[in-house]
Amino acid sequence: MSSVVRKFCSYHTLKKRLPILRWLPQYSLQWLRMDLLAGLTVGLTVVPQGLAYAEIAGLPVQYGLYSSFMGCFVYCLLGTSKDITLGPTAIMSLLVASYANHDPVYAVLLAFLCGCIQLAMGILQLGFLVDFISYPVIKGFTSSAALTIGFGQVKNILGLRDIPRQFFREVYFTFYHIAETRLGDLVLGLSSLLLLVLLKMMKNHLPKQLHRLSLLDRVCHAIVHFVGTARNAVVVITASLIAFCFESQNQHVFTLTGKSTQGLPPFRLPTFSDTASNRTVSFSEMLQNFGAGLAVVPLVGFLESIAIAKAFASQNNYRIDPNQELLAIGSANILGSLVSSYPVTGSFGRTAVNSQTGVCSPAGGIVTGVIVLLSLAFLTPLFYYIPKGALAAVVICAVSGVFDLRIVATLWRVKKLDLLPFLASFLGCFWEIQYGILAGVALSGIILLFNIARPEMKISDYSTVVVQFQSGLNFPAVEYVSDLLYRRVLEASPPRCVILDGLHVSSIDYTTVNGLRELIQTFQQHNVSLLFSNFRPKILSILTSAEIEGLRYFDSTETALGYLHGDDHTHELDDREKPLLNQTERLYS
Known part of the structure; x- marks a missing residue:
């Protein structure tokens, strides 16, 4: 018994469970400089995205920022990837909208329960479970979610109101009410989209070799690269300034985000009951209302994060520990729920920015978290003037890279039978997310069992x-x-x-x-x-x-x-x- 306790409390075990102890002794001033730059760049990306993703989740915009800082701090201690950044994502926000009924109380409690489940999975070494979800199922789900999220922002580009969120009804009523389009929102939304695309193209076409450039060219290169990387913040700030100018002249041209709660979130346990229609909803009733979400949200959250972590670990030549990642994500969601966060996971877009900026360790997340906290403390009153059309443009550009139907041609060439779970997942998620995932997994299982049954x-x-x-x-x-x-x-x-x-x-x-x-x-x-x-x-x-x-x-x-x-x-x-x-x-x- 004493040997087991000694092994459990050993420095080797501590380093395995607190990965910060592995890289902190090697930390240098060069790493600090690169982490500060990467953290600042990601921070300028996460603030506008957090506001936009809260809109997808059906929550007040401040909840997007409430969800954007705790994961940065926790992952610095527990994460095994130097590149990944935890926070709200488009797909996770869509899941929250589906299972939390646009109620902040439900959303925060879902984060707590999701974290508990992920933490238990990590302790029980259940990271292997995601291996049973095939790649076609993942691509079907993410492509369907990207299309659902992207089209869900069309109403904000057009300035339409009272459009239902269920996908097929949303499509119908968007076209039904298209004559009610507000010209100001349409022009601003399309302009924001165009500016985001142009800034991205400018950044992508910058020369890679800098040593042949003059000093002036290098300065211009740095400015264009920074503006292209922080393009979401640039577009949101520009749109907000335009909206402020019109509002100061008492001209209500754009649909604005509106008032939001000012300051930092309170530090408290999630509420384990809710009040609806003049009656108290008990904890057991809330669990019943979550339904399949208690399985879907933790699994998809881990799946999204581990896929991103593995991709960048392979690209940058290091390894991650899936079970430790579960512990990190679970802990981030539990502690995040104490500051009113909804469920978070790894973000592909922000992780790509983090990696491309040259981050050297998870400490870059501390800088990102501090920027979010400063935004909450001092900039919350300014959120009032952010046009919803600009946030919609940010979301559409963010999810456009996730939507990938080229996989259909690839599957057709490689193995046509794999199109079945892809299509089941893709089409099923338009109806209900959990049914789409279950249908895809079930078909993948049937194909696998068929191969076993017909050797x-x-x-x-x-x-x-x-x-x-x-x-x-x-x-x-x-x-x-x-x-x-x-x-x-x-x-x-x-x-x-x-x-x-x-x-x-x-x-x-x-x-x-x-x-x-x-x-x-x-x-x-x-x-x-x-x-x-x-x-x-x-x-x-x-x-x-x-x-x-x-x-x-x-x-x-x-x-x-x-x-x-x-x-x-x-x-x-x-x-x-x-x-x-x-x-x-x-x-x-």
């Missing part, structure tokens, strides 16, 4: 039938193999002997063993032999321990053929079978 076999049909299994032999395949042998061998005239070659069989179970026992008995009733060859020692030990009567095993298929035809009558063998003779028999009966 690939190489059949050599000579005077003796040789069946070589190309994969594992598990219980869903027993009936299929039995029926195949019965139709192809036992119903033939005359019935022929069969050799089962298990060279590639890596797994077997009791149901399969029992099925093979029945198959041997059936062959004996037809007075023909069923022999086994080339099975691995592990598989052979399972077969022999089952004490199957009549089991005959040989070291090789050649030896089994020699046994059937008689070593002294090899001239009776088919010419294609003769090279198979050379070894000795091992017999179990």
